[in-house]
Amino acid sequence: MTEVDVAIVGTGFSGLGMAINLKKAGRDDFVLLEKGSDVGGTWHWNTYPGCACDVPSHLYSFSFAPNPEWPETYSKQPEIRKYLERLATDFGIRPKIRTGTTVESAAWDEEAQRWQIETSEGTVTARVVVGGMGPLSEPKTPAIEGLDSFEGETMHSARWHHDYDFKGKRVASIGTGASAIQYVPALQPEVEKLHVFQRTAPWIFPHSNRRITDTERALYRRFPLLQRLNRAGVYAGRELAVIGFVKRPKIMKYVERLAKKHMRDGLGDRTDLIDKVTPDYTIGCKRILPSNKWYPAIAKDNVELVTGSVERVTPRGVVGADGVEREVDVIVFGTGFEVTDIPAAHFIKGRDGVGLDDIWHGSPNALNGATIPGFPNLFMLLGPNTGLGHSSMVYMIESQIAYVMSALDAMDARGAATAEVRPEAVKTYNERIDRQLDGTVWNTGCASWYLDDTGRNATLWPDWTFAFRRRLARFDVASYKLEPAQAREAVTA
Numbered sequence: 001m002t003e004v005d006v007a008i009v010g011t012g013f014s015g016l017g018m019a020i021n022l023k024k025a026g027r028d029d030f031v032l033l034e035k036g037s038d039v040g041g042t043w044h045w046n047t048y049p050g051c052a053c054d055v056p057s058h059l060y061s062f063s064f065a066p067n068p069e070w071p072e073t074y075s076k077q078p079e080i081r082k083y084l085e086r087l088a089t090d091f092g093i094r095p096k097i098r099t100g101t102t103v104e105s106a107a108w109d110e111e112a113q114r115w116q117i118e119t120s121e122g123t124v125t126a127r128v129v130v131g132g133m134g135p136l137s138e139p140k141t142p143a144i145e146g147l148d149s150f151e152g153e154t155m156h157s158a159r160w161h162h163d164y165d166f167k168g169k170r171v172a173s174i175g176t177g178a179s180a181i182q183y184v185p186a187l188q189p190e191v192e193k194l195h196v197f198q199r200t201a202p203w204i205f206p207h208s209n210r211r212i213t214d215t216e217r218a219l220y221r222r223f224p225l226l227q228r229l230n231r232a233g234v235y236a237g238r239e240l241a242v243i244g245f246v247k248r249p250k251i252m253k254y255v256e257r258l259a260k261k262h263m264r265d266g267l268g269d270r271t272d273l274i275d276k277v278t279p280d281y282t283i284g285c286k287r288i289l290p291s292n293k294w295y296p297a298i299a300k301d302n303v304e305l306v307t308g309s310v311e312r313v314t315p316r317g318v319v320g321a322d323g324v325e326r327e328v329d330v331i332v333f334g335t336g337f338e339v340t341d342i343p344a345a346h347f348i349k350g351r352d353g354v355g356l357d358d359i360w361h362g363s364p365n366a367l368n369g370a371t372i373p374g375f376p377n378l379f380m381l382l383g384p385n386t387g388l389g390h391s392s393m394v395y396m397i398e399s400q401i402a403y404v405m406s407a408l409d410a411m412d413a414r415g416a417a418t419a420e421v422r423p424e425a426v427k428t429y430n431e432r433i434d435r436q437l438d439g440t441v442w443n444t445g446c447a448s449w450y451l452d453d454t455g456r457n458a459t460l461w462p463d464w465t466f467a468f469r470r471r472l473a474r475f476d477v478a479s480y481k482l483e484p485a486q487a488r489e490a491v492t493a
């Protein structure tokens with residue numbers, strides 16, 4: 001059995017960032033538990049062709065670890081993965097990481113005032129658990145009738161089969177979200193036929209990716225301030241989107257015009273596709289996807305865009321909403337992730353053995369996307385309502401890490417063994433979030449993965465990102481019950 005002060009689950013941006021900050025603060029008694037074979041999280045698991053970030057790399061990276069070597073303004077997956085792997089080494093985190101270790105359950109031990117964590121590799125106990133398990137980490141494959149009977153190959157975009165040769169194959173791709181938008185154009189030139197099954201058309205925006213020149217890189221190396229200024233500029237530019245998403249959704253009608261022009265330009269003479277690819281909801285209600293390759297790819301002769309929900313799968317192919325069977329060799333699921341059905345909710349049990357599931361009932365909520373009543377000393381990173389449609393999740397992660405660090409300091413300063421958020425603080429916070437969500441573009445009537453089982457947007461942060469950062473800069477002690485060691489026994493004695 002391993003006993004540590006802090007157990008971190010996951011080694012993506014969240015887990016690694018947390019570990020680095022703990023180490024910098026001299027809090028060396030921690031472990032990282034990671035089910036994958038190496039660090040990187042999203043960027044370890046998603047290796048599909050064309051995989052890249054859609055927030056500029058200068059912003060989509062840690063503020064404390066700028067990387068002057070980014071080769072493109074929007075880096076590809078291998079570069080981001082390399083960046084995270086390098087940080088794990090450079091900051092001396094590797095000895096603390098246990099890869100190939102799946103957390104199977106975590107239960108609060110009232111007696112010991114510690115978390116008891118069961119992993120595939122044994123038990124770990126910790127005073128504090130930081131959950132960095134990722135909001136987009138558990139691949140979601142829809143339960144389509146007949147899928148089990150399919151005789152060809154199937155794969156999810158987040159678990160790409162690199163030993164499968166797509167050359168000359170007939171392919172069905174299901175889903176037209178952020179991942180499909182990247183792998184479809186990469187697959188199209190290779191395959192014989194590509195049937196793209198689209199339930200809802202996405203809004204696509206021009207992509208501004210470009211190579212970063214050697215001179216620019218040399219300048220960033222020599223004058224780090226230049227890179228910081230670039231980051232600040234990108235941040236400010238992206239933050240302007242909040243005006244359209246949250247404050248004045250009517251503006252989005254003008255943004256739609258730009259997107260429609262991009263659509264016409266990309267489709268060229270395939271004007272027959274315009275009706276099929278024009279979304280029937282306000283731009284921004286679902287994630288806006290940047291691509292200059294999507295429309296040209298689906299306009300190619302070997303691509304068929306099939307609209308509507310997939311009806312069923314047969315041993316040899318996929319039947320679309322039109323009732324027609326397309327025979328294929330492989331089905332690729334670009335169907336995203338379990339976002340609001342947070343996997344950890346099924347295996348984390350707090351006070352009195354109550355699970356996250358039992359209190360959330362399919363609608364996750366927390367204070368500052370991090371803490372939940374009945375779950376002392378548990379901090380989620382990128383928990384409910386921390387998502388962004390426009391800017392870098394790393395910014396949100398860093399804000400939450402600062403919050404956890406401040407919480408640990410506050411607990412130490414008060415000699416507290418446990419910190420547990422007060423239910424009324426969570427209630428007030430979420431009522432405010434719901435009021436803010438009311439007038440946003442995300443609540444204009446589209447079905448998106450932002451919404452949970454109850455139709456609540458449990459995913460996005462509905463305000464400026466700097467408002468989130470300001471909120472989390474200091475641990476709000478008044479929102480918590482702090483208990484000294486063994487206080488419960490003292491109370492009952």
Ligand SMILES: Cc1cc2nc3c(=O)[nH]c(=O)nc-3n(C[C@H](O)[C@H](O)[C@H](O)COP(=O)(O)OP(=O)(O)OC[C@H]3O[C@@H](n4cnc5c(N)ncnc54)[C@H](O)[C@@H]3O)c2cc1C
Pocket residue numbers: 009010011012013014015033034035036039040041042043044046051052053054055060101102103104132133134135136137179381382391392393394
């Ligand atoms: C294809 C793709 C592109 C994206 N592009 C962007 C972008 O451009 N900009 C942006 O801001 N965001 C983007 N995101 C969102 C992205 O997920 C976040 O930016 C960020 O990487 C999340 O980091 P994380 O550490 O919180 O989670 P993750 O990176 O998902 O890491 C979670 C880790 O926890 C591990 N884990 C989970 N459960 C367990 C368990 N039970 N036991 C042990 N280990 C476990 C997983 O193996 C994983 O390594 C993208 C997501 C995807 C999927």
